[in-house]
Amino acid sequence: MRVLFIFLLTLITFSGFGQCQWERFKAATDESTEAGKLLTDAIDEDAKLVNAWEVLDNAEITDLSDKIDDIRFVSNYLENNPGKAADQVSAxxxxxxxxxxxxxxxGGGKLSFEEKxxxxxxxxNALLTYERQDGIFFMQKTTNNDLGTGYSNELTFSFKYKTGPNINSKDMFGKIGLTEEGYLIGNLKKPTGMNNQQIKGVxxxxxxxxLYHFGRNNVNGIKALWVKNSELYPDLPDNKSINLIRFEEALERMDESMAVFETITGDYARSRGFGYLKEVKKLTENVDGIYGYEVIFEIMR
Known part of the structure; x- marks a missing residue:
């Protein structure tokens, strides 16, 4: 057992932990179990996790040795919301x-960028994670060529389900890189079992x-590819991406300068300050080898 962890145990012994809570903490950090060892390692690296563990224990959340992600989430929440008392969070x-x-x-996935x-x-095991009600996002460095963008800085995104028929399964659904011009560019497929609104959210x-990883000052816009692809969109009408479907539907009612913002990417781009439409290029199978559109959004001028 590490020196820091022993020191923490000593502090806890003389702190506000009651006897029953102390016994639960010892059980959760029992290094004879794999989960207990992982939690002990995590606490040894970040002592603030003890406070988060106590918050969850006081909230009567059980099996905390198996919920390191939840403990980290609460710890991060407490750190970023110093005005929130731990006992109130527990309540x-x-x-x-x-x-x-x-x-x-x-906010049900509706936070501002600064709040999120x-x-x-x-x-x-991840550059970043983000927990929602229905699951956890993992952003990692790319280690394979699936859905590759062609950029060495690309990031791989996966989603671990916490609810529904896919509970506890993990689905790698896309990659995003940053071009030399400073455009976010990505390949995102339809995550298993998600409806259109859920796809918009992920x-x-x-x-x-x-955007957070690359830094807002380094990102000049978004380069979107809305295409027809049977491998990426096998369950969508005509194998078209949702963006492509929405864009083509919108083109029946308005010109392309407005229609682009009826898409998931267009709506997102405008919400993050990339509301200037630089380019809409139609792609054809004869010339480009694929059907769809290349659309570039830039910072508002």
Whole structure:
């Protein structure tokens, strides 16, 4: 057992932990179990996790040795919201339930960029994670060529489901890189079992994580490819991306300068300050080898 962890145990012994809570903490950090060892390692690296563990324990959340991600989420929340008392956070979680509380503090996925990045957490096995009511995003360095963008700085995004028929499964759904011109560019496929509204949410969250990673000052815009592809979109009408479907539907009612903002990417681009439409290029199978559109959004001028 590490020196720091022993020191923390000594402090806890003389702190506000009651006997029952102390016994639960010892059980959660029992290094004879794999989960206990992982939690002990995590606390040894970040002592603030003890406070987060106590918050969740007081909220009567059980099996905490298996919930390191949840403990980290609470720790990050406490750090970024110093005005929130730990006992009040415990009470909120207990009264609302874990998922409803997470849903509330993340705004149901409708946070501003500045609010959302406070909930991005760096972890050993991921550059960033972001927890929502229905699952956890993982942003990692790319290690394979699936859905590759062709850029060495590209990031891989996966989603671990916490609810529904895919609970506990993890789905790698896309990659995002940054071009030499400073454009975010990515390949995102339809995550398993998600409807259009859910796809909109995961796309926006992935783009926000990439925007945060590369830095807003380094990103000049978004380069979007809305295409027809049977491998990426096998379950969508005519194998077209949702962006392409929405864009073509909008073109029946308005010109392309307005239609681009009826898409998921266009709506996101405008919400993040990339509301200037620089280019719309139609792609054809005869010339480009694929059907669709290349669209570039830049910072508002």
């Amino acid at each position: 909120d979680i207990k009264n609302k339930g874990w998922q409803q509380w997470v849903h509330g503090v993340t 990045i406070k909930l991005f957490i760096k972890k050993e 796309s926006e969250d992935a783009l926000d994580m990439a």
